Amino acid sequence: MDRRQFIIRAGLAAGTALGARSAFAQSYPHQLVRLVVPFSAGSMTDILARAVAERLSPKWKQQVIVENRPGIAGTSSVSRGPADGSQLLLTSNGHSVIGVVNKNVGFDPVKDFAGIGRVATTPLLLIVPPNAPFRTLAEFIATARAKPGDLSYGSAGLGSTTGIAAELFKQLTNTQMVLVPHRGQPESQISVMRGDTAMAFTFFTVGGDLIQSGQLRALAVTGGSRLPQLPDVPTFAEAGLPSFVYDSWFGLLAPAALSRPIIGQIGRDVTEVMADPATVGRFAALGVEITTSTPDAFDAELRRDAERYGKLVAAAGG
DSSP: OOOHHHHHHHHHHHHHHHHHHHHHHOOOSSOOOOEEESTTSSHHHHHHHHHHHHHHHHTSSSSSEEETTTHHHHHHHTTTTTSSSSEEEEEEEEGGHHHHHTTTOOOOOTEEEEEEEEEOOOEEEEEEETTOOOOOOHHHHHHHHHSTTOOEEESSSSSHHHHHHHHHHHHHHHHOEEEOOOHHHHHHHHHHHHHHSSSEEEOOHHHHHHTTTTEEEEEEEEEESSOOTTTTSBBBTTOTTTTTTOOEEEEEETTTTTTTHHHHHHHHHHHHHTHHHHHHHHTTOOOOOOOOOHHHHHHHHHHHHHHHHHHHHHHOOO
């Protein structure tokens, strides 16, 4: 076989392989798809996952279901699961520090996953019991500083979005509080409502109605502007803590071995269905911004967060 024939045959073989991969991606999914959520039902992550599943099912003409598997078990099941797109993970930015919080998880939260893309971002609200003696952020910080170690705070765990936010808050305010971890955000809110914990972070989607009804008190909200739904709650900058800047994201991940064509297709499909004006409007009313990104951009963001928040959580004793 001369050199010219070899090049032609090699090119044909490569083209055939590429065509096969493209055809495989275009026919995806071939079976039921599970969106695993490592938090309890009713959490912000769960609400978004159900919206994604509801919109992807008709587009893919396949059943897309949400499975709540709170904790490490849920995330681990996806990292070790089939790399055929039948099982995906919808999680929050706390995912990036799992390896710091849990030393022997058996997987790497960055290397063992492939980013598909962001789904949404949402501001966080610092909440306290409705009958708490502190009515402003400044009063709460003063109380925490005066009683180091006496106050406790709830979260969905040190490595959750709300847990990382609390650690960042403690660091910036030079306060000491005791973490009381919960299975999810709803449980964390209940502990604050009962006065079992002095503070927690939540999302308007999860706790807005409780704040509006007076069952929880919000002292400040992250972001550059107040929420239209809670016009009396100041931003952290307005409340005297402009250095508290925290961007919470929610996004889709897949096992690292999933083929890039399928990852790309899932990313494009999610971007398309979540860009629907009705969906965007529905979540905007809940204080959630639908924001998507490319797989490469999401991978880069995951690495940056692992570096930044990993150090923060490690310093907190994670």
